[in-house]
Amino acid sequence: MAYALERSIGFKINQTANRINNKFNTLLQKYDIAPEQRATLEIIKYEKDVNQTKIANILAKDKTTISRTLATLEKKGFILKKQIDKRTNLIELTLEGEKILEESAFIVKEFRKKISSNLDENEINKIVELLEKVALSMEE
Numbered sequence: 001m002a003y004a005l006e007r008s009i010g011f012k013i014n015q016t017a018n019r020i021n022n023k024f025n026t027l028l029q030k031y032d033i034a035p036e037q038r039a040t041l042e043i044i045k046y047e048k049d050v051n052q053t054k055i056a057n058i059l060a061k062d063k064t065t066i067s068r069t070l071a072t073l074e075k076k077g078f079i080l081k082k083q084i085d086k087r088t089n090l091i092e093l094t095l096e097g098e099k100i101l102e103e104s105a106f107i108v109k110e111f112r113k114k115i116s117s118n119l120d121e122n123e124i125n126k127i128v129e130l131l132e133k134v135a136l137s138m139e140e
Contacts, residue, residue, distance in 0.1 A: 013134065031104050037073055037078075040059070041097050044097070045093055045101060050091050052070060070091065078096055
Protein backbone atom coordinates (compact mmCIF):
# COMPACT_ATOMS: atom_id res chain seq x y z
CA MET A 1 0.00 0.00 0.00
CA ALA A 2 1.37 3.37 -0.95
CA TYR A 3 -1.58 5.64 -0.31
CA ALA A 4 -3.29 7.44 2.58
CA LEU A 5 -5.29 4.39 3.71
CA GLU A 6 -2.17 2.63 4.98
CA ARG A 7 -1.56 5.47 7.46
CA SER A 8 -5.20 5.90 8.47
CA ILE A 9 -5.67 5.26 12.19
CA GLY A 10 -9.38 4.60 11.69
CA PHE A 11 -8.68 2.06 8.95
CA LYS A 12 -6.04 0.23 11.02
CA ILE A 13 -8.30 0.12 14.09
CA ASN A 14 -11.20 -1.17 11.98
CA GLN A 15 -8.98 -3.70 10.20
CA THR A 16 -7.69 -5.02 13.53
CA ALA A 17 -11.18 -5.08 15.05
CA ASN A 18 -12.46 -7.05 12.04
CA ARG A 19 -9.70 -9.64 12.42
CA ILE A 20 -10.40 -9.97 16.14
CA ASN A 21 -14.16 -10.24 15.60
CA ASN A 22 -13.83 -12.79 12.79
CA LYS A 23 -11.65 -15.04 14.94
CA PHE A 24 -13.83 -14.55 18.01
CA ASN A 25 -16.97 -15.29 15.99
CA THR A 26 -15.44 -18.57 14.88
CA LEU A 27 -14.57 -19.55 18.45
CA LEU A 28 -18.04 -18.73 19.77
CA GLN A 29 -19.97 -20.47 16.97
CA LYS A 30 -20.29 -23.70 18.94
CA TYR A 31 -22.16 -21.76 21.64
CA ASP A 32 -24.53 -20.17 19.10
CA ILE A 33 -23.64 -16.72 20.35
CA ALA A 34 -21.97 -13.72 18.71
CA PRO A 35 -19.21 -11.70 20.40
CA GLU A 36 -21.48 -8.70 20.96
CA GLN A 37 -24.14 -10.95 22.49
CA ARG A 38 -21.59 -12.49 24.85
CA ALA A 39 -20.24 -9.06 25.80
CA THR A 40 -23.81 -7.98 26.55
CA LEU A 41 -24.32 -11.01 28.80
CA GLU A 42 -21.08 -10.23 30.62
CA ILE A 43 -22.18 -6.63 31.18
CA ILE A 44 -25.56 -7.79 32.48
CA LYS A 45 -23.83 -10.17 34.88
CA TYR A 46 -21.35 -7.69 36.35
CA GLU A 47 -23.04 -4.28 36.18
CA LYS A 48 -25.69 -3.15 38.66
CA ASP A 49 -29.13 -1.96 37.52
CA VAL A 50 -28.48 -2.75 33.87
CA ASN A 51 -30.74 -1.34 31.20
CA GLN A 52 -30.51 -0.84 27.45
CA THR A 53 -29.01 2.64 27.75
CA LYS A 54 -26.24 1.51 30.10
CA ILE A 55 -25.32 -1.38 27.79
CA ALA A 56 -25.34 0.94 24.76
CA ASN A 57 -22.99 3.36 26.54
CA ILE A 58 -20.56 0.66 27.64
CA LEU A 59 -20.43 -0.94 24.18
CA ALA A 60 -20.50 2.43 22.37
CA LYS A 61 -23.44 1.22 20.27
CA ASP A 62 -26.75 2.86 19.43
CA LYS A 63 -29.86 1.84 21.37
CA THR A 64 -31.47 0.26 18.30
CA THR A 65 -28.56 -2.16 17.87
CA ILE A 66 -28.66 -3.03 21.56
CA SER A 67 -32.42 -3.49 21.38
CA ARG A 68 -31.95 -6.09 18.60
CA THR A 69 -29.20 -7.82 20.59
CA LEU A 70 -31.40 -7.95 23.69
CA ALA A 71 -34.34 -9.29 21.69
CA THR A 72 -32.13 -12.08 20.33
CA LEU A 73 -30.79 -12.91 23.79
CA GLU A 74 -34.32 -12.95 25.19
CA LYS A 75 -35.50 -15.22 22.38
CA LYS A 76 -32.60 -17.61 23.15
CA GLY A 77 -33.67 -17.62 26.80
CA PHE A 78 -30.46 -16.01 28.08
CA ILE A 79 -32.03 -12.88 29.62
CA LEU A 80 -35.24 -11.58 31.17
CA LYS A 81 -36.48 -8.01 30.95
CA LYS A 82 -38.32 -6.59 33.95
CA GLN A 83 -40.31 -3.46 33.22
CA ILE A 84 -39.70 -0.73 35.80
CA ASP A 85 -41.81 1.90 34.06
CA LYS A 86 -43.06 2.58 30.53
CA ARG A 87 -39.58 3.48 29.29
CA THR A 88 -37.22 1.41 31.43
CA ASN A 89 -36.50 -2.30 31.61
CA LEU A 90 -34.03 -3.84 34.00
CA ILE A 91 -32.30 -6.81 32.44
CA GLU A 92 -31.26 -9.98 34.23
CA LEU A 93 -29.49 -13.17 33.21
CA THR A 94 -31.42 -16.39 33.26
CA LEU A 95 -29.86 -19.66 34.40
CA GLU A 96 -29.32 -20.44 30.71
CA GLY A 97 -27.52 -17.10 30.28
CA GLU A 98 -25.30 -17.87 33.27
CA LYS A 99 -24.60 -21.30 31.80
CA ILE A 100 -23.52 -19.98 28.40
CA LEU A 101 -21.19 -17.46 30.07
CA GLU A 102 -19.67 -20.19 32.19
CA GLU A 103 -19.31 -22.65 29.30
CA SER A 104 -17.59 -20.09 27.09
CA ALA A 105 -15.45 -18.50 29.84
CA PHE A 106 -12.32 -20.55 29.19
CA ILE A 107 -12.31 -19.87 25.44
CA VAL A 108 -12.88 -16.15 26.04
CA LYS A 109 -10.10 -15.98 28.64
CA GLU A 110 -7.67 -17.77 26.32
CA PHE A 111 -8.68 -15.57 23.38
CA ARG A 112 -8.10 -12.42 25.42
CA LYS A 113 -4.66 -13.72 26.43
CA LYS A 114 -3.82 -14.52 22.79
CA ILE A 115 -4.63 -10.98 21.67
CA SER A 116 -1.99 -9.59 23.98
CA SER A 117 0.46 -12.48 23.83
CA ASN A 118 3.05 -10.51 21.82
CA LEU A 119 2.81 -7.47 24.07
CA ASP A 120 4.29 -6.66 27.45
CA GLU A 121 2.30 -4.92 30.20
CA ASN A 122 3.60 -1.47 29.27
CA GLU A 123 2.60 -1.96 25.62
CA ILE A 124 -0.87 -3.12 26.65
CA ASN A 125 -1.29 -0.08 28.88
CA LYS A 126 -0.06 2.21 26.09
CA ILE A 127 -2.47 0.71 23.52
CA VAL A 128 -5.39 1.15 25.92
CA GLU A 129 -4.32 4.73 26.65
CA LEU A 130 -3.94 5.57 22.95
CA LEU A 131 -7.27 3.99 21.99
CA GLU A 132 -8.98 5.99 24.75
CA LYS A 133 -7.44 9.16 23.28
CA VAL A 134 -8.67 8.23 19.79
CA ALA A 135 -12.16 7.54 21.16
CA LEU A 136 -12.14 10.85 23.02
CA SER A 137 -11.31 12.71 19.82
CA MET A 138 -14.51 11.31 18.30
CA GLU A 139 -16.56 12.89 21.07
CA GLU A 140 -15.15 16.39 20.57
